[in-house]
Amino acid sequence: MDLDHLRVMLATDCGSTTSKARFFRKIGNEYRFVASGEAPTTVEAPYEDVTMGVRNAVREVEELTGHKILAPGGIISPSRSENEGVDLYVTTSSAGGGLQMVCTGVARAMTAESAERAALGAGAIVMDVVSSDEQRSSFDKIKKMRAQRPDMILFAGGTDGGSVQHVMGIGELIKMARPQHRLGAQFKLPVVYAGNRLLRDRIKQFLGEDFALSVVDNIRPTLDTEVVGPSRDAIHELFMEHVMSHAPGYDKLMKWTDVSIMPTPAGEGIMFQTIAKMYQANVIGVGLGGATTNIYSIFDGKFVRSVSANLGMSYSISNVLKQTGIGNITRWLPFESDENVIINKLRNKMIRPTTIPQTLEDLVIEHAVAREALRMGFIHHKSIARPLSGFAKGAQLDFGSVWGEEESYIDMMKIGWLGGTGGLLSHAPRRAQSALILLDGFQVEGIVNLIQDSVFMMPHLGVLSTVHPKAAMEIFEKDCMVRLGTCLAFRGNGQGKVASLRINMPDGRTLDEEVESGTIKRIPLGVGEKADIEINPTRRFDIGSGGGHRFSAKAEGGEVGIIIDARGRPLTLPENASDRRKKLIEWYGALEAYPKGLQWG
């Protein structure tokens, strides 16, 4: 493909509720985002044709720009003039529940966990993880697998030359369960075999007739190696061939697009990996959606994605409440509240998920839920982002005893960038609100750059980057990535002084700050501006070089600026409700997160 001739581009994302079109074009020498359009997704009855929603979203772009894109049979491509057609059309999709998978392995903490990581990394929702060393009976495993009707199974198990009996045992479970394809009994269910290499022929013989079987390199050839690439590629290929192509309207959509349709989270993941590469830093990113919370980490070069399938801000909002408890939500509210009223409000949001807060009180309640969704999603993420279990224990390992005792390798002090995307974060009326939600949800430490997606286009740019990396990067930097600023978050707790700061501002001023415990402060520093900071923490507080040790850093500006977060890590809110509300009002006020003059407290 001649990239220089790609001047006008269209990308869509077919979400579970909304199809979102983003329109890009080359202006002068650079690629820019021009307009967006959105419409309800139409993959389910009564429409049962995903292209109807795509056309409606694209039509909105046409109305806004005057650029003709739609032809009766699809998308006009290549472009015919300055105002007609596009040179490239790409799309991501999570409609109809996205890619839903079951993963297997011999040991839960080893091959099964590797399979889970590979499936998540490929953009899947993992419905169940089946292993030989768990307590469930074969009957229960089979029953669940049949009832769940996954889109695909990733069958891992055994190192190369290792277990035979257990791997074949899992094969037997799969064969006996024979889950039906979600889109109809006439289709064979895809299975990716990524287990013991020496059993490939037997697995082919055993499962080949009943399933659409794909055999790839072992995901865990040895205990100390994890190879997820071949499994991930096979998942993507089978997703297109056996899942997408049978979903309503996707046969048409696949003909319209210039490259394969990509699962939405895979697109999102590409962009967070791009940030890590671009800035040579450890990154945590989050896609906080209506149904799920996807968290991505790139730590010391290792990419991990987790998806908390039932933590979200609309469809799944009641599940956040159920998992965290009402007390953990109301603790973030700066006003007195009746718990039953809040519970009813959240349940009403669940049954009418497309509504938006009209009152400030409702907005603050949703922001409180968002903090908890991120906090719990991150706990889940860390349970996946951990070192390979088992290899240190050697050959005599008894897999029944290694139920994931390893801690996550993510060291919050070493995170350089924290970014967010998804409706709630992108549409927060003030950027300070999303900055605070990210800080409270993840409780980063040290010096961290905060960013967010401007209008939800990271998945679009992710898939675009597979064709035209330069265009995707230019648009990402100029129109997608909103810099919120830099946060200085001190690890430690205690009363009194936390640190002395000297900030050399870009206009030549020098600011000296004495930072007190339990406070948060904002210092305006605009987008593109930089400031040098010298930090002298007291003995009980650490900003990156150990408690009481001096640290120098460069802070990048943003729409919020520099945030000095001395509220303590771990962040503990006052036990007494009245003190807590007072503190929240103080913190929210310090960042000017919400409009002034509200009668809170």
Add this chain to the structure above:
Amino acid sequence: MAQAYTPGLKRKKLYLVKKRRILPIPGKVLVKKGEKVTPTTIVATTMVPGDIQMMPMASMLDIDISTDTADAGGMGLEYQKSMIDKCMLKKEGEEVRANEIIARKKHVLSIFRKECRCPVNGKIEFISYTTGQLAIRERPKEQNLNAHIPGIVADVIPEQGVVIETPATYIQGIFGISGERHGELTVLSKSPEEILTADRIGSECTGKILVGGSLVQGDALKRAAEVGAKGIIVGGIECKDLRDFLGYEIGVAITGNEETALTLIITEGYGKMRMSQKTFELLEESDGKLACIDGTTHIRAGVIRPEIIIPRDDLEKYADSQDKEYLSGGIGPGAIVRIIREPYFGYIARVVSLPPELQTLETESKARVLEAELEDGRLVVVPRANVEMIEE
């Protein structure tokens, strides 16, 4: 003219309901096109494959199959196969009965022997020579599909099911619990505001579908279940009462399979919510008639809302195809909407205008809004996302 697309709930006095009744897996349709059916008529039937039981036969008989290396694919596997075959009394595909001895191993120098008894009635589906497991498929179970509503079989979908047509009063709720039930509709509340309390429910409610006003109290729900009422239709419910009734908390709104004694349909939302006047009136005028209800709710793409179908073969004129209407959604000036979020939650309003420009809300968000006149005459501005159409 400005328009907005906002999904709404149906509540129609006269409507030609076309109900698809489809088997979970292919089977046999038992009725013909044009045939008259009642709610209990079996319209289709199928055999659902039985569950699989795995038996660790080799370990039960002390057959050594522990060679856990890839070499077991060669000689080891042949040896295991001959050992297992020697012990098996039944072959793959053979029918077996519960407690029947299906494999036996005799000790060479002993009169003792080990036996393997079948745990269930079924068929040997598979014998694994690698793992030494037996898979026994239980006998298939018959699953019948009833008509759920009375009417005429309008269409037969071979091997899958039927479409049943009936003119009816049709109301969608916002959220429900448990599945299909039918019974006589009994309106217990005098007004849409009234709270349904336990003292209103007696033995005369057995087998009935009860209609309340703005709220059903926890005790009333319990009492209705105790007396054997089939269902409750009401404006709202407190979350804690629903949790107590179910015994657990609902996380995501995908319901229908709850094994509760009755079906519950909420028409407005959580909390004390005055039932909309029109819904209440439709139910009130159907007092004493047969109602077929289903609490199944799926709130994802392809929303399924709970439904109340009150067959009305006493009426002749009804609305046209439901699909056509479903696809034609749109709100314009003059449309009647329900506001579904604070600060005007629950109000019915008439749309006055749909300004094209984004407007700033109290939250400082910019959103597409509409101007509407409430029933009390107040003129308010609300986000378009916070209203739903009322289809009448």
